Amino acid sequence: SQTIHQWPATLVQPVGSPLSLECTVEGTSNPNLYWYRQAAGRGLQLLFYSVGIGQISSEVPQNLSASRPQDRQFILSSKKLLLSDSGFYLCAWLKTRDTQYFGPGTRLTVL
Amino acid sequence: DQQVKQNSPSLSVQEGRISILNCDYTNSMFDYFLWYKKYPAEGPTFLISISSIKDKNEDGRFTVFLNKSAKHLSLHIVPSQPGDSAVYFCAASADAGNMLTFGGGTRLMVKP
Numbered sequence: 459s460q461t462i463h464q465w466p467a468t469l470v471q472p473v474g475s476p477l478s479l480e481c482t483v484e485g486t487s488n489p490n491l492y493w494y495r496q497a498a499g500r501g502l503q504l505l506f507y508s509v510g511i512g513q514i515s516s517e518v519p520q521n522l523s524a525s526r527p528q529d530r531q532f533i534l535s536s537k538k539l540l541l542s543d544s545g546f547y548l549c550a551w552l553k554t555r556d557t558q559y560f561g562p563g564t565r566l567t568v569l
Numbered sequence: 570d571q572q573v574k575q576n577s578p579s580l581s582v583q584e585g586r587i588s589i590l591n592c593d594y595t596n597s598m599f600d601y602f603l604w605y606k607k608y609p610a611e612g613p614t615f616l617i618s619i620s621s622i623k624d625k626n627e628d629g630r631f632t633v634f635l636n637k638s639a640k641h642l643s644l645h646i647v648p649s650q651p652g653d654s655a656v657y658f659c660a661a662s663a664d665a666g667n668m669l670t671f672g673g674g675t676r677l678m679v680k681p
Contacts, residue, residue, distance in 0.1 A: 464612075490667050500673065501658065501671050501672060501673035501674050502613070502658060502671040502674075504668075504669075504671075507668070546610070548612050548613070550612075552667050555601070555667065556601040556603065556618070556662040556667060556669065557603060557615060557618060558615075558667075558669055559615060560605075560612030560613045560614070561612050562611060562612050563610065563611060563612045565610060
């Protein structure tokens with residue numbers, strides 16, 4: 459069966475520090491992968507998606523970036539965090555047409 | 570411009586009664602719709618979906634209704650249980666597939 463992992467589960471970082479969040483999927487190959495952010499009390503905002511290794515599409519211009527160094531690995535990064543980057547970050551993969559399955563998420567607090 | 574809207578940010582229902590969560594969309598290209606349930610500090614869980622060729626899909630206590638002419642869908646939960654208390658997101662996809670547009674969510678509270 460397929461599973462999706464995210465780490466860390468929670469993270470507290472100072473403003474201006476770098477960020478690296480990791481997402482991996484098991485039990486499938488070459489999945490479409492997605493990064494979303496849920497700000498406090500808000501809906502889900504698509505940040506990046508990837509259809510394959512090295513292929514990244516950005517939906518929202520900001521100080522975040524994404525990379526896909528391996529088939530089942532998706533990384534969300536920032537060189538310098540802002541207060542507004544605080545939120546709940548979710549990774550998802552496309553299991554069937556249109557149906558995405560989500561990981562457990564990472565709670566990021568920027569102080 | 571929000572293409573998928575959930576106009577009720579919250580809903581409170583008594584245990585055992587019906588919960589009805591609503592969702593409206595504006596993009597006529599959307600042809601596949603999903604509902605997700607999300608507990609705090611967890612990832613959303615896929616609940617149920619419906620294709621535009623149908624107007625109803627049922628799975629246990631959950632039923633999704635689609636009214637294409639009104640560009641409206643709803644999720645019915647019968648009977649509601651306290652464990653159903655969560656935030657519910659509707660999402661939609663166009664024919665290009667694999668990209669979902671989410672609504673802002675509705676927080677459902679089921680009171681015992």
